[in-house]
Amino acid sequence: MKETPPLPDIPLFERLNDDEREELGGLLETTGFGPGESLIEEGEQEEKLYILTSGTVEVYKQVLPRHRQLLATIKAPSVVGEMGLLTKPCAAATVVAKTAVEAHGIQRDRFLSMLDAESPAAYKVVHELGRTLAGRMAKTDDSIAEVIVQLERANRRESRDLNTFQDKLIREWSF
Amino acid sequence: MTGNNLGQVRFFEFLTDEERREFADGSELVVFEPGETFIEEGSRPSSLYVLTSGQVEVRKSVPGNGDQLLATIDAGEERTVVGERGLLGESGASATVRAKGEVEAIKIPRATFRRMISEGRPAAFKLSYRIARTLARRLARLDEEVVETIRELERHGETDLDAFRDKLMTDWTV
Numbered sequence: 001m002k003e004t005p006p007l008p009d010i011p012l013f014e015r016l017n018d019d020e021r022e023e024l025g026g027l028l029e030t031t032g033f034g035p036g037e038s039l040i041e042e043g044e045q046e047e048k049l050y051i052l053t054s055g056t057v058e059v060y061k062q063v064l065p066r067h068r069q070l071l072a073t074i075k076a077p078s079v080v081g082e083m084g085l086l087t088k089p090c091a092a093a094t095v096v097a098k099t100a101v102e103a104h105g106i107q108r109d110r111f112l113s114m115l116d117a118e119s120p121a122a123y124k125v126v127h128e129l130g131r132t133l134a135g136r137m138a139k140t141d142d143s144i145a146e147v148i149v150q151l152e153r154a155n156r157r158e159s160r161d162l163n164t165f166q167d168k169l170i171r172e173w174s175f
Numbered sequence: 176m177t178g179n180n181l182g183q184v185r186f187f188e189f190l191t192d193e194e195r196r197e198f199a200d201g202s203e204l205v206v207f208e209p210g211e212t213f214i215e216e217g218s219r220p221s222s223l224y225v226l227t228s229g230q231v232e233v234r235k236s237v238p239g240n241g242d243q244l245l246a247t248i249d250a251g252e253e254r255t256v257v258g259e260r261g262l263l264g265e266s267g268a269s270a271t272v273r274a275k276g277e278v279e280a281i282k283i284p285r286a287t288f289r290r291m292i293s294e295g296r297p298a299a300f301k302l303s304y305r306i307a308r309t310l311a312r313r314l315a316r317l318d319e320e321v322v323e324t325i326r327e328l329e330r331h332g333e334t335d336l337d338a339f340r341d342k343l344m345t346d347w348t349v
Binding site for chain 1: 235237260261263264265266269270292295297300301303304306307308310311312313314315317318319322325326329
């Protein structure tokens with residue numbers, strides 16, 4: 001009898017029926033990461049999309065030579081590497097485990113092939129990822145609007161302090 | 176919408192003839208008069224509009240600064256779709272889109288799209304995938320520009336606020 005690894009019970013897979021769960025479950029590779037270990041390295045090839053089922057990760061970017069900026073802290077259940085899946089596979093930020101993390105990786109190439117073949121399972125997952133991106137874009141728009149207001153005010157005061165603006169801008173980073 | 180007119184609209188080229196027919200059945204051809212608003216900032220998530228002729232203005236209210244023009248979109252140019260974020264997501268519009276002159280567009284109502292998704296129709300998922308890639312690309316470009324701007328400001332040790340602001344505006348998604 002064939003053993004099917006259980007698909008993590010997270011919102012991303014909510015719409016999938018049993019067959020689709022089985023199809024996708026067969027592609028997942030479960031990996032554990034210890035605190036301090038990197039799931040994704042900035043500037044390197046992003047070969048996998050990771051579904052996080054337990055633990056917390058931190059996202060960093062080398063914004064300035066001496067300044068590694070913390071962009072986000074993400075708690076499971078969540079997904080990282082979706083930007084690499086949907087754009088170019090070059091990581092824009094580093095993702096590091098903050099606690100012990102359980103992750104389920106899917107090879108980017110495999111997943112893209114499923115999309116090319118119009119796999120309903122892959123389509124449903126991408127639809128949920130797209131909805132997440134839409135939410136993130138809405139927040140980014142709001143942050144930018146805030147920044148613009150502050151820039152206008154700073155402009156009037158001729159202030160040179162942009163730190164607050166920088167922090168706000170990068171709070172809703174996506175990767 | 177009567178007939179299968181989507182074949183002449185470049186945006187729908189990624190769909191097969193059959194899928195285009197599915198969307199043609201669920202979409203509406205709409206005409207806006209000059210000054211008419213079809214996506215209102217702060218209102219419910221929008222439908223998707225593919226502009227086929229005319230120009231639209233994208234505006235956002237900025238507290239203390241009134242109405243700010245973010246972009247003018249020409250149906251004849253590359254970007255002819257507005258409202259894709261509203262179609263996919265749950266949050267309201269972040270800007271107002273208004274017809275500058277007379278505007279013709281194909282509207283894919285949000286309710287139609289959501290029904291097609293819940294029915295598992297591949298055409299709808301194909302559109303969803305396409306929108307997801309567009310949003311991802313815009314977010315990535317926005318991120319790159321912000322980083323580049325921060326680095327530039329640091330290099331010059333001064334703040335060119337107008338340039339900074341202009342860069343932030345480029346990839347706004349409505």
